Amino acid sequence: MSSKMTYKQELWRSALGTNYPKEYMEKNEQRLYSELRDIRASLENRTCADCGAKGTVWASVNLGVFLCMTCGAHHRSLGTHISKPKGATGTYWWGEDEIAHMKSHGNARAKMVYGESVPPNGVTPDDPIKWKQYLTDKYVHKRYAPYLGKNCATSDTDEFPAMNTQNTKFTNVFMPDMISLLALANENNRYRIIIDIQA
Structure with a gap:
């Protein structure tokens, strides 16, 4: 009877759910932290996104x-279903997926x-x-989102404002605005209708 040897690789899981071999993370720790530091050093990422x-x-x-340190602590109290806070000064490992996400998003x-x-x-x-x-209003309910003010409805939770179609005009949306709106729809798995009610 032959016995098969099995090799079990130790894995580390990123906050976004990707598994990496620990050996890979140890080998690339400095490079990944250097990338994170460069992203954090950009002008818009030097100031806290919340305060x-x-x-x-x-x-x-x-x-x-x-x-900032204070808002990072507040994000921890929100729960990981809302926010997954993590130190960004080199104390914790950062995966390739996390670095890419921070690079494509950021405070701007x-x-x-x-x-x-x-x-x-x-x-x-x-x-x-x-x-x-x-923070809950900002990240969960999107109450401060640029295009989701009092004249907007968000599908099943809000009622559409009373309107007369003669006084309603659909505004032009520039490309950066459209990207922002698509991101909102994608994050909530629902669509948002943007309308402008003229007085």
Whole structure:
């Protein structure tokens, strides 16, 4: 009777769900961190995507945003079904998929998709309850998204505003705006209708 030897490779799983051999991660750790550092050093990624503070040491891998220490801690309280925060200073391994996601997203794109970095009502990270609500409104409900204001409906959860079709005009959408809208639709698996009601 012959016995077969099996080799079980140790794997490391990224926050986005890709498995990498640990040996690969150890070998490429410095290169991957160097790529992350370069992405983090770009102008828009130097300030927190949520509060605007200078200096980003955390990132939300699935949302693709860079965060300050305080907002990174707040993202941890949201739960990983909303945000997957991770240190961005070299303490943790970063997979190729995570690096690519941060490169294709980042804080500039987040402004187009989720809205400005500072909440309009003056709430600050110093109030954890209100700040958590702000983050939930921003990332889950998309309340601060540029094109999802009071004249917009989001399928099954909101009602369409009352309108007279004679006073309704569909606005022209430029290509960057369309990309932003497609990203919103894709993230929620539902479509959003953008209308402009004239007074």
